[in-house]
Amino acid sequence: MGEQKKWWINRPWREIQTNLREIDMLDINAEQFVADLQEFKANVVMINAAGIIASYPTSLPFHFQSPYLTGDSLKDIIAACHKADIKVFARTDFSKVRRPIYETHPEWAYVSQKGEIIDYNGDVHVCLNGEYQQHYAPQIIKEAITTHDFDGIFFNMGGYQVKDYSYRYYGICHCDSCKRGFAEMFDAPLPKVEDASDPLFQKYMIFKQQTLKNYAVTMHQVILGVRPDICIANNFELKEGMIRQESNTALDRPLPHWQYSASENTKWAVSSYPEMVSSNTTVDFPDYYHRHVSVSPFQQKLRLAQNLANGGGLDYYIMGRLDNKEDKSGYEGIKEIFHYHAEHGEEYLNISSHATIALLNGPSANQAEYRGWFRFLTENHYVFDTLVVQNALNLSWDKYKAIIVPDYQPLSNEFTARLDAFTHAGGVVISVCRSGFTNEAYIARHTPPLKSLGIDKISSVREDNRSVYFKLDHKDQFTRFPVSDLIYLDSHYVFAEYNDQTEAFFKLIPPHMFGPPERCYYTQVTEHPGFTVSAYGKGCGIFIPWKPGELFHRQGYTNTIEFVADLLEHVAGLKPIQGNLPPMVEATLFEQKGRNSTLLHLVNGTGHFGATFYEPVTLSDLEVIFPAAEAPQSVISLISGSDCEHEYSDGQLTIKLSKLGLFEAIKISF
Template sequence: MSKSIEAESRPNWWAMRPWRQIQTNLREIDMMDINAEQFVADLQEFKATSVLLNAAGIIASYPTKLPFQFQSPFLQGDSLQDIIEACHKADIVVTARTDFSKVRRPVYEQHPEWAYKSVQGNIVDYNGDVHVCLNSDYQQDYAIEIIRELLTTHDFDGIFFNMGGYQVKDYSYNYHGICQCDNCQRKFKAMFDLPLPIKEDMKDPVFRKYKVFKNITLQEHSKRIYDAITSINPNLLISNNLNQRSVYRQESNTAIARSLPHWQYDASDNTKFVLGSYKPMISLNTTVDFIDYQYRHVAVSPHQQELRLYQNLTNGGGLDYYLIGRLDNHEDKSGYERIKKAFHYHAEHQDEYKDITSRSTIALLRGPDGSTSEYQGWFRFLAENHYMFDAIMVPVAAEVPWDKFKAVIVPDYQAISDELARKLDAFAEEGGIVISVSRGGFSDDTYERRSSPALKCLGIERVNEIVEDMTSSCFKLTDKTGFSRFPVTDLAYIDGSYIYADYEDKVEKHLSLIPPHMFGPPERCYYTLVTDHPGFTVNPYGKGKGIFIPWRPGSLFHRQGHTNTIDLIADLLEHTAGLKRIEGNLSPMVEAALFAKEDGSSELLHLVNGSGHFGVTFYAPVPMYNLEVTIPYDKEQKPQSVKSLVTGKDYEFSADSGSLSVKVPSLELFEAIKIS
């Protein structure tokens, strides 16, 4: 085998490289006439530094000697090793894409015990590919044999695992339920002495234990794979493995049946939570070229793809593009021009993106067990009011330093550990602000309901009742102090759930709940009762405070998007919490983020114009002119230079009283301003 670029000799080599990756998701037929030199030349047109390509698992894209790995019958073109060697000559690293979630039908027939089993005892056979279970000997042991063969016969620099974990849907999104195979039954009984649950229901205590079971077995499997790979090559990059903080790769994609609206901050969100939670891990969030599984040959809007790439850069990540087939034979190249533009920009300025860290002052908690809509609503509250924030995954939040944060937001994240609850209380006691929404911390990390809320800093004495349907309710702004965005509006509307609670005497109550009242016919559309139940509370706690919001404004805003909701939260953040944001005349449609070089030599201000997101379509953004942006700037000396990396022009600026104002003549899609 040829020597790889760096992986065999340099530990953590991935941290030293700029990341511009392309995934060519090679089909079987692409190997019939693949040409290594052409393959590399196509990558070089994009200035790619990394490529991810199909190698092993469901189908081996190389001659395999293993009896239970199905070898592709189309290996007539250049070999995988030829492609790897050509890439290495061009200083392009190569990651092997593997998929151990399925086996071909002939393999299943020899090992039926490897298969996933539904509640009805059925397997999932999708086009001759049979789903296999994570707990089967195939994924636990035989996959490691395949990995060993692959890595000892090919000089890959990294490895990526597609569709890992517990798969319960097929490519048509048919749901097949919790796996009931003998392996799962045996392991679950050994862990909890219980039979497997047959449906996903958080009200079922057995299902709650099953979620714990999945977490434990996934962590064990991840460690097992990590140990196996590092025993073969200790310097091989293992994507998404938290035992090795190398590269975390995920997707911004679309799906025909997915509920709308599109999550317009998808790439920003994915990048933020990786860098906020797993540093020094590199975030690679790929823009998926195609519309959905069923339409892999037709691309989404080029403007949507370009927006995703610049959102990655804006929030400190690398660039990644994913298409079906090869670059040369792809049948919809409409995205190529704009993708190349972003890749070329990064190639020209890649040194500016090394060793940077966000200057965020707010942490927004995120995780697999939270309310997605509540989280996304709060993401929008912060982004569209230009607050600097990081997203942090709940499972590691207790381990991440919070020194730079002024506030931590818990957006209806119910299942948090005692350790994290103590850290949140300590954060408030030491002078921070904790904003907890709805049922945040009402359950422990094994999904069991607590007898009382975990967060002492909120000042909740007891929860009396949770009403799930508050249709037609409002909050009355009886005192408008601190609500500058409501000069002629006296009400804020509420929908969804509300928590009736008793509070400690020192807790300040704000807003007054108008409970559900008549809304038809118009002649009887009025309320007669204004209660003392609050829209939010503030509890002084040590040197800081806890703010409790007993309803779900994020879910409401994510679903409906009315300014009545975002204005209320904007006033809460600005006046009640006293948080500082990026100021100026930026539109809410402009995302802003501020990063600093770790050596303090410069700062990087990014602006992304999201105005092209119109309804469910992504068009070119509407250019904006004569912008002024004011950021915190605490250095004693004024900067020597404020320069656009996009236009190459120096921008007019002024600095005083701990802030820096920059005049930006125009903004199309993306701006990057270096302050040094």
């Protein structure tokens, strides 16, 4: 595809998804629709087009046409958007069909192990491997994008859906297509339950990965075969287009809300797929059940500020139309951030992170451990990237001084060898707990995964470590513990044998009496370490045989984050941004390539309090200090347009801020 046809390249990205309901098409007015978008200064919109319901007159008998098409047509809406230079994405959903279509073709349906289908309000779930998704969905796509001048296409609820909109779980699909496909691949019956330790389910995860990849390739060939100019969302096979994600909430999701949702989503997209547009949306509503009321407007603004600070675009998702929405409480804040970006959008094009640390993530991650490390790095003001396993091997690691592997278990031999080579060349690998204990096929390794860690043998893994501590030694490197001699742990601990060159830190105090108070003391201190350091080539491997990230994510005690902060700074030799920023302020640094300038973002998260997002507290008299090769020519706030007080000395740039509201964006020109 010619570069001139890739309209999304170098386009400041401000998307709104109006998830149009059937009834919204009754009286929709194209000019009003566009005028509403222009109030936000949106330049990309996503609207419902095809799949469960056709929002246009369709000629396909297996495509259920909406009976509410009495307002302006999709063609009129698209034409009006294009006249206003607004690109239009078609939202499609092939996870379900209307009941009458199912009754004609019951073989298309998802089938539970008990032989039951999922019929939710007359919409029946269909299987990815069935004839509808494999054969008829591509025909629907071809019709939609050849009869309408869409600029992009998005697939909603793709893959293997095992829950309905009420989050009821139905289990692995046992339709004939799945049975046949799995038997052809592995000569085995489908697993009955989702159990990551079950060898049969491990094969099923590989089956899902392969079938999903094959399906995506088929879809992309269909789309680009007739519309090579179209932008495909989440096109990871070709690594182009946009990555669409959501920052959302759910009523039954464990609390607290993940306050770095937008930062996390944007960071991995920007770091791992630098050629793609990161479009992480702030979902306006609390959950499926309550789509017509908005979450906190300050929560939505925080998400958008995090998107920008981490190099992504802006995205806002509502149910229905902008004009008939009954809760518009989020509009003012969304417009404020969108208008700021409309004025300064060029500043966010062609930028790259200054990060020298990479944090590993991916579909098989221990998310609790990963999120704990995300907080460790963010709240200690380290500049870092997130690399996903799926594409990390295709990227250069040359800019990184350290790579953190947070209990990520299934790693290929190629991946572990790359980590060892990175260490040997002078890098630091921090491997946590069971990282790499299985290969990419989830088969357990019988030898230590990384040579760089200095482990001779994995002896055992104990899960129950209540009342276990580490007795601190080497306190000269752990300056945050002037009056504390213990670090507590919980959950897994890896017992291992190390080579003679590996240095062990701290001493494990095994489970002991904790009640009644009269018998609450320990009598034994072992030689099992809290972490180890092994020289390897020009670098070193650091092994943490327990899970501080998961513990901190769950409990949040400073006893844990101070341990990691000291380890990062005084053992791994990594330097954060200095100054007096409180932990609730996120800091990022991006190079504006080709412009000899840097963007510093500060995002104020003080409004997050318990389970609520309030307006952040305005912070005063902040100071940010980080290395710079030379004195800057100018330091200007993009928010206010004013010069920022600063000084340069001994290779360090100090920037002073009198106050910080939700976020600050500072352009440093050299």
